[in-house]
Amino acid sequence: xxxxxxxxxxxxxxxxxxxxxxxxxxxxxxxxxxxxxxxxxxxxxxxxxxxxxxxxxxxxxxxxxxxxxxxxxxxxxxxxxxxxxxxxxxxxxxxxxxxxxxxxxxxxxxxxxxxxxxxxxxxxxxxxxxxxxxxxxxxxxxxxxxxxxxxxxxxxxxxxxxxxxxxxxxxxxxxxxxxxxxxxxxxxxxxxxxxxxxxxxxxxxxxxxxxxxxxxxxxxxxxxxxxxxxxxxxxxxxxxxxxxxxxxxxxxxxxxxxxxxxxxxxxxxxxxxxxxxxxxxxxx
Amino acid sequence: xxxxxxxxxxxxxxxxxxxxxxxxxxxxxxxxxxxxxxxxxxxxxxxxxxxxxxxxxxxxxxxxxxxxxxxxxxxxxxxxxxxxxxxxxxxxxxxxxxxxxxxxxxxxx
Amino acid sequence: xxxxxxxxxxxxxxxxxxxxxxxxxxxxxxxxxxxxxxxxxxxxxxxxxxxxxxxxxxxxxxxxxxxxxxxxxxxxxxxxxxxxxxxxxxxxxxxxxxxxxxxxxxxxxxxxxxxxxxxxxxxxxxxxxxxxxxxxxx
Numbered sequence: 001x002x003x004x005x006x007x008x009x010x011x012x013x014x015x016x017x018x019x020x021x022x023x024x025x026x027x028x029x030x031x032x033x034x035x036x037x038x039x040x041x042x043x044x045x046x047x048x049x050x051x052x053x054x055x056x057x058x059x060x061x062x063x064x065x066x067x068x069x070x071x072x073x074x075x076x077x078x079x080x081x082x083x084x085x086x087x088x089x090x091x092x093x094x095x096x097x098x099x100x101x102x103x104x105x106x107x108x109x110x111x112x113x114x115x116x117x118x119x120x121x122x123x124x125x126x127x128x129x130x131x132x133x134x135x136x137x138x139x140x141x142x143x144x145x146x147x148x149x150x151x152x153x154x155x156x157x158x159x160x161x162x163x164x165x166x167x168x169x170x171x172x173x174x175x176x177x178x179x180x181x182x183x184x185x186x187x188x189x190x191x192x193x194x195x196x197x198x199x200x201x202x203x204x205x206x207x208x209x210x211x212x213x214x215x216x217x218x219x220x221x222x223x224x225x226x227x228x229x230x231x232x233x234x235x236x237x238x239x240x241x242x243x244x245x246x247x248x249x250x251x252x253x254x255x256x257x258x259x260x261x262x263x264x265x266x267x268x269x270x271x272x273x274x275x276x277x278x279x280x281x282x283x284x
Numbered sequence: 285x286x287x288x289x290x291x292x293x294x295x296x297x298x299x300x301x302x303x304x305x306x307x308x309x310x311x312x313x314x315x316x317x318x319x320x321x322x323x324x325x326x327x328x329x330x331x332x333x334x335x336x337x338x339x340x341x342x343x344x345x346x347x348x349x350x351x352x353x354x355x356x357x358x359x360x361x362x363x364x365x366x367x368x369x370x371x372x373x374x375x376x377x378x379x380x381x382x383x384x385x386x387x388x389x390x391x392x393x
Numbered sequence: 394x395x396x397x398x399x400x401x402x403x404x405x406x407x408x409x410x411x412x413x414x415x416x417x418x419x420x421x422x423x424x425x426x427x428x429x430x431x432x433x434x435x436x437x438x439x440x441x442x443x444x445x446x447x448x449x450x451x452x453x454x455x456x457x458x459x460x461x462x463x464x465x466x467x468x469x470x471x472x473x474x475x476x477x478x479x480x481x482x483x484x485x486x487x488x489x490x491x492x493x494x495x496x497x498x499x500x501x502x503x504x505x506x507x508x509x510x511x512x513x514x515x516x517x518x519x520x521x522x523x524x525x526x527x528x529x530x531x
Binding site for chain 2: 076083233
């Protein structure tokens with residue numbers, strides 16, 4: 001019920017501070033290229049106890065930033081998707097293979113994949129992120145070198161794979177063999193870290209819709225990742241973002257690709273179950 | 285020539301004779317402003333796209349001078365009259381002397 | 394000396410304006426304007442400049458200019474280290490005298506657009522864009 005009280009409070013603030021910019025999420029709707037409808041607000045998944053409605057970070061951005069996502073031509077993140085498209089067809093490694101040799105057209109073979117990751121991969125016996133799967137392909141199927149976990153090459157490839165699932169609902173499994181890792185991720189989400197003693201939840205569950213300095217706090221959803229950020233003019237991966245957040249609590253962060261961040265990604269992704277895959281999104 | 289410089293344009297495939305259409309253009313380019321310092325503490329020299337032109341069948345639509353305040357991956361949107369069928373030519377001029385261009389045909393109908 | 398509440402407020406505003414203005418309207422901007430207009434007077438109407446009131450990041454600020462009947466439009470960012478942004482010269486097939494682009498702003502400042510009309514007159518518009526600092530660096 002905390003959310004409803006907050007909304008009521010923000011409503012009062014918005015009225016009294018007429019002309020000031022409200023930190024509230026707005027009610028705009030997102031349709032990409034005039035055809036891909038993105039679910040940016042929906043009822044929270046059952047496992048969430050303290051939030052009634054989940055929202056894409058898109059709602060917390062200004063109209064100008066939001067507009068970048070309406071058309072792929074205007075979305076700078078799509079430049080990196082194009083680069084990854086070239087890489088998709090490029091032969092690399094000792095086995096003389098490209099991604100396309102096994103997976104053919106990315107639009108077909110990868111459709112829906114982003115929506116269910118991270119997931120428990122039976123053959124590997126572990127929960128894997130898309131990055132882990134890509135590097136597994138590179139080292140085992142291609143005989144190529146693994147990419148740096150949160151480097152540009154892999155983030156661009158994740159963006160390509162994400163782009164062909166846009167509009168499909170996020171649907172990561174949290175039960176069965178994934179449950180233990182999901183519980184670990186949940187534990188991390190609610191654990192305060194660093195000199196500022198902040199958990200993910202302190203900002204993104206208790207305080208979303210409020211201002212943090214001059215910025216609007218979102219729910220910290222990751223359905224829009226990889227995200228093109230205006231601030232660094234490139235695509236940013238989920239783990240790079242986690243690292244930035246944890247660092248801002250003035251804690252030693254986990255490494256991108258570490259089991260802790262994989263668990264956290266699984267948990268945070270599951271908080272967006274029902275939202276559409278939106279990446280590559282555009283954020284500030 | 286800088287890496288990953290790739291022009292792209294969005295132009296309708298057809299228009300009515302005399303119609304005004306909107307054209308979007310973008311070139312992937314870092315637009316190094318000359319204001320930033322590198323890891324060694326020295327200024328990174330300016331390296332930008334400094335001019336963009338658009339023509340249709342040899343006649344000018346727009347000729348733009350760009351300065352270092354234009355964002356990475358310069359984006360320019362403008363309107364053009366389409367008097368007849370023909371070809372648009374878009375040209376970008378780099379500080380380093382490189383010239384990038386691309387063309388698009390448009391039909392009347 | 395005793396100040397009334399109102400006087401104190403006025404003093405504060407005056408001081409803020411003094412501190413603010415000299416850096417925003419700098420000599421480089423005057424030079425750029427003079428080079429474009431040759432010192433001619435500028436009308437307040439005839440050109441529209443669209444820019445966000447608040448930019449979430451100064452790296453990529455969408456703007457557009459529209460001046461029906463213009464032959465060229467210059468855009469200046471008064472608070473940047475160098476004020477030049479772009480000059481749009483419209484050709485014979487221009488469908489309008491409108492253009493949009495994305496610009497860099499080093500901080501909160503005025504963006505200025507000046508149009509040169511076909512008859513040799515000039516028109517000016519300006520817009521203050523507040524550039525916010527982020528919440529978390531991320």
